[in-house]
Amino acid sequence: MLEKTNEIAIKDLWEELRLFTAARIALGRTGVSLPLSESLKFKLAHAHAQDAVYSDMDVNAIETALDGLGITHVMVESGATDRTTYLQRPDFGRKLSANSTALLQNKRSIQKDICIVIADGLSAFAVNENAVKVTSLFMESLSSKGFTFTPVVLAKQARVAIADEIAHHLNARLSVILIGERPGLSAYDSLGAYMTYMPQPGYTDEKRNCISNIRDLGLPPDVAAEKLRDLVVRSLQLKLSGVNLKDDDRPLLL
Amino acid sequence: MSYKFTIGHYVYEFENLRVLLAKASPLRSGDVLAGLAAASAEERIAAQIALADVPLVNFLNEDFVPYESDEITRLIIDGQDQQSFAAIKHFTVGALRDWLLSDEASAAAIESISKGLTAEMVSAVSKLMRNQDLILAAKKLEVVTRFRNTIGLKGHLSVRLQPNHPLDDLRGIAAGVIDGLMYGAGDAVIGINPATDNPHKIAEIIHMLDRLRLQFDMPVQSCVLTHVTTSIQLIEQGVPVDLVFQSIAGTEKANSSFGINLSILEEAHEAALSLNRGTVGKQVMYFESGQGSALSANSHFGVDQQTCEVRSYAVARRFDPLLINSVVGFIGPEYLFDGKQITRAALEDHFCGKLMGLPMGMDICYTNHAAADQDDMDNLLTLLGVAGINFIIGVPGADDIMLNYQSTSFHDAMYIRKILNKRPAPEFDRWLQHQGLFDANGPKPHTSARQLQELTSTILGLC
Incomplete structure (x- = not known):
């Protein structure tokens, strides 16, 4: 690619230092400017990130996959009606729309242990890639131990906090949300998992625990599902989540 | 006190300086999120016009955040230098804008009034300035x-x-x-x-x-x-x-x-x-x-x-x-x-x-x-x-x-x-x-490879 332009640019003589960092060092220059090949590499990474922010959750594919696994599900929306509103009004993305609130209130049943929410967040791309995989591995490992689940909730234009409202309506002891993280230039497909014990609307980050960078080249989905299982079991046994649930707590026996 | 400006038959009223400044701010999502932004383009300009006529001294009598409960308000008010302020105390916010851009306002002249200005006065005047005004006035100043x-x-x-x-x-x-x-x-x-x-x-x-x-x-x-x-x-x-x-x-x-x-x-x-x-x-x-x-x-x-x-x-x-x-x-x-x-x-x-x-x-x-x-x-x-x-x-x-x-x-x-x-x-x-x-x-177009090798190995040796 771009061989002719690379002939004109001046190479930096310290390329070997890339061994020590993933930072964009020793890029070379033409005059004082960035060589075209580096300029285009950067723009491509940014293009991936931008596309991820505006990507849509592939609801059909996710629902079909959940059906295939015999997992019941329900679809809701936040108060943010479109992506532009979503980006400017995080407060709307944290709350259910009126219709969705009514829908979930009608689905309330006897108390269950865990409510899983799958939400687009800032990268629906990440959700489309790995959310079902994490969900199925996680549910499989806990259902067999007798833990109970509400239907899985798919949430559009959603922020992390929406899970607490959802789980509260569905009468679950614990909420887990799998949500697309803010894309960076190096990764635009990271999924995050957040968990709250005895969730209530209005809870903030101090009540949550988080596993981040879930993607094939980061924390792989199967490893993430195991970590999430350990975290959730500890939380349910100790009856707490957030800052008081320390990372260094030993996993408890199932 | 409240501030007013009439456009056509509509009287825009702003209950205090805090509200007036918020409504006069050029549009940004954070002020909308906070519920503070002007509701229309017209209201924004009405606020700017009203703000232009506000005497600077009003800023010394109205707290944006209560003096009693906020140490930064106290820092601003107690630190305001009356001597520096004397030369401009008859100014409105709009007059301050015109003065800052005038040839009369040299770097030295602006520096001599700087300590008389409160943070809120500075914010207010910037809201009346276009981008080129912000550039021109800032360029005069040298802070070393x-x-x-x-x-x-x-x-x-x-x-x-x-x-x-x-x-x-x-x-x-x-x-x-x-x-x-x-x-x-x-x-x-x-x-x-x-x-x-x-x-x-x-x-x-x-x-x-x-x-x-x-x-x-x-x-x-x-x-x-x-x-x-x-x-x-x-x-x-x-x-x-x-x-x-x-x-x-x-x-x-x-x-x-x-x-x-x-x-x-x-x-x-x-x-x-x-x-x-x-x-x-x-x-x-x-x-x-x-x-x-x-x-x-x-x-x-x-x-x-x-x-x-x-x-x-x-x-x-x-x-x-x-x-x-x-x-x-x-x-x-x-x-x-x-x-x-x-x-x-x-x-x-x-x-x-x-x-x-x-x-x-x-x-x-x-x-x-x-x-x-x-x-x-x-x-x-x-x-x-x-x-x-x-x-x-x-x-x-x-x-x-x-x-x-x-x-x-x-x-x-x-x-x-x-x-x-x-x-x-x-x-x-x-x-x-x-x-x-x-x-x-x-x-330099090409740093010598040997010198560079020495430099990098020395630096890595220090880690």
């Missing part, structure tokens, strides 16, 4: 600061070398430092955002940077941007801290959410001064701020985000910093939605900081969920270069792999120096030439 070199002189532009590494790996950081030095960056500060707040690790980074400076006799200062209380602790342990860093905001409650107050900053300032490490000056503080921080900490008290930002400059002014920059686009699209809003906010921050007498720099930056890209950063960089910005940020390839956002690069810094004919800080400029990295025209 010193520690081991001289920053902010006309004709010079400095760069903070920001070689962050996600694991704080010393060799990873050093690789970024070498890259930056080769491109003439580092004269503002070699400043690292640590991934950890572990004091032991932070001390390691500081020691490494200090060895590097001594080995090459570099006229630069270093800083690890950790919490101010950690810096105080490190100073007590004898760690060679050059600059003390802290993020600051414009209300007592917001600062409290950062774990700081004025007396902690005072303690840090004195601790850093006690080490007496500066050679050409004693300015030892480095601050960062940014519009939206008070709102995000739910402690803005109905004050618009730009006014909160300028109030944080009153905090900075108290501690005579070497460096201060707004991290303008880092906070995200819910506060500054796109390139246009980021650009406007950055020009406001630079102008307001300079008018307050501060050595303003800027982290010209954005996140991936904002509607902005490198072209927006190029535009803003050029505008701020023209406006006389003291320093900008230099990150390898503009991509901060630790903080996950895009800033300006070493190449960007060379671009702005080249097109505006700006030089690095004089002491650093001489050092670059002495090392054979730069000549009078800028970076």
Whole structure:
């Protein structure tokens, strides 16, 4: 690619230092400017990130996959009606729309242990890639131990906090949300998992625990599902989540 | 008291100065999110017209955040200098704008009134100024600061070398430092955002940077941007801290959410001064701020985000910093939605900081969920270069792999120096030439491979 332009640019003589960092060092220059090949590499990474922010959750594919696994599900929306509103009004993305609130209130049943929410967040791309995989591995490992689940909730234009409202309506002891993280230039497909014990609307980050960078080249989905299982079991046994649930707590026996 | 302006048959009424300033602010998503923005374009201009006629003295009688419960309000009001104010006390906000742009308002004339202005007056006047007004007025002002070199002189532009590494790996950081030095960056500060707040690790980074400076006799200062209380602790342990860093905001409650107050900053300032490490000056503080921080900490008290930002400059002014920059686009699209809003906010921050007498720099930056890209950063960089910005940020390839956002690069810094004919800080400029990295025209076309090999192996040996 771009061989002719690379002939004109001046190479930096310290390329070997890339061994020590993933930072964009020793890029070379033409005059004082960035060589075209580096300029285009950067723009491509940014293009991936931008596309991820505006990507849509592939609801059909996710629902079909959940059906295939015999997992019941329900679809809701936040108060943010479109992506532009979503980006400017995080407060709307944290709350259910009126219709969705009514829908979930009608689905309330006897108390269950865990409510899983799958939400687009800032990268629906990440959700489309790995959310079902994490969900199925996680549910499989806990259902067999007798833990109970509400239907899985798919949430559009959603922020992390929406899970607490959802789980509260569905009468679950614990909420887990799998949500697309803010894309960076190096990764635009990271999924995050957040968990709250005895969730209530209005809870903030101090009540949550988080596993981040879930993607094939980061924390792989199967490893993430195991970590999430350990975290959730500890939380349910100790009856707490957030800052008081320390990372260094030993996993408890199932 | 309330303020009014009539357009056609409609009387716009603004219940107090706080509301008037918020409604007069050029549109930005954070003020909408806070429910403070004008409801229409017409209301915004009605507010600006009403604001233009407000006498400056009104600002001395109306608190934006209550005096009794907010130490920053007390700092602003108690610190307002009546003598400096005397020359302009008959001005309205609009008259102040016209005066700042007039030929009469020389740098010296503006500096002589600066301490008479409160943060809210400064914010107010900026709301009546177009982008070119913000550039023209700021360009008049020269704010020069010193520690081991001289920053902010006309004709010079400095760069903070920001070689962050996600694991704080010393060799990873050093690789970024070498890259930056080769491109003439580092004269503002070699400043690292640590991934950890572990004091032991932070001390390691500081020691490494200090060895590097001594080995090459570099006229630069270093800083690890950790919490101010950690810096105080490190100073007590004898760690060679050059600059003390802290993020600051414009209300007592917001600062409290950062774990700081004025007396902690005072303690840090004195601790850093006690080490007496500066050679050409004693300015030892480095601050960062940014519009939206008070709102995000739910402690803005109905004050618009730009006014909160300028109030944080009153905090900075108290501690005579070497460096201060707004991290303008880092906070995200819910506060500054796109390139246009980021650009406007950055020009406001630079102008307001300079008018307050501060050595303003800027982290010209954005996140991936904002509607902005490198072209927006190029535009803003050029505008701020023209406006006389003291320093900008230099990150390898503009991509901060630790903080996950895009800033300006070493190449960007060379671009702005080249097109505006700006030089690095004089002491650093001489050092670059002495090392054979730069000549009078800028970076040398080819640094000798052997010399470079020596340089990199020496530096890696220091890690």
